[in-house]
Amino acid sequence: MDSNLAAGLAMIGAIGPGIGLGIGFSKAMEAIGRNPEAAGTLFVPYILGLALTEAIGIYCLIIAIILIFAVA
């Protein structure tokens, strides 16, 4: 029961990447809005930035999963 509580608390850390992804996506949309031909150039760095930011949320998820499944 304690590990379930700890797993829930660990997922509070997913707030940060959520905000970061939203900010990143809004900036990308602004840039495409100003210059629609930049969409192709922007795509690869955007996906890279998305994945790097989302990875932090995934680390929180990994800790929560380990707490639920591998701690008695």
Place this chain on the structure above:
Amino acid sequence: MPEAGSKLIHVVLKAEKLFSIGPLEVTNSMVGAVLASVVLLLAMVYFMRMASIVPNRMQSLIELPVELMTGIVAGTTSRWRGYVVLVIGLFVMILVANWLGLLPGVGTIGLRGEQPGELIPFVRAAGADVNFTLGLALVTFVVFVSWAIRLHGPLGYLRELAGEPRYMAPLMFPIHLISELSRLVSLSMRLFGNIFAGEILLGTMLALTTAAAFLLPLALFIPTIFLGLELLFGAVQALVFALLTMAYIILAIGERPGTEHEANAPAGNEGAQASAHAA
């Protein structure tokens, strides 16, 4: 309705053993990874036998990821011939392994386990096993460290890690060292977390929509939505792994303006030899 206190679905972190070949335990995610490799090998055999200048549909399909990744890598840096094969291989391997985990029968056809409700599937998505993702991350790590050591020498690599103002080296060296080592952890954990959480998500959605009789009409299309989500995420994670490999190798080569004369692209087998020497 399931009783209170029982789990909705049965998930395990560690891949279950199916049988042993001598001292080697064959797990179900190993079977999944071997299946992905077999698919890629069949595509390779098909391409080698039936390649023509004007491609038919199957050949165009096989050439699609190659041209996509080559376009991205060649558009990013001028010295790409040494490692573009690795980037393409990682992309295609992880893509096929992730998408194989979504086929019907993967994770659902298996042996009955000891506890009630437990199932040991015959095939499991390869990305849902930390060993698979850690192995690929180790390949990337060895390749980019060996590129740095091959181009700058071992002392040059350590000098790069020490950073630019030399008096800051006692602070910057551990930071750079840990950030280089943490690339292993981040690469493997990103792919593992995405695929494993995707499996749990699919199982939970299916279990929730089939829990009661009045929810059954929902079970026809809500799991389909999440299946599509997992298709997208599997492809994005494969692309991200390959692009991060490319980015780390470019950082290890360390092209700075003014050193463009070094950009005589080495042949691909030199890169393979360097990896073999460093491994």
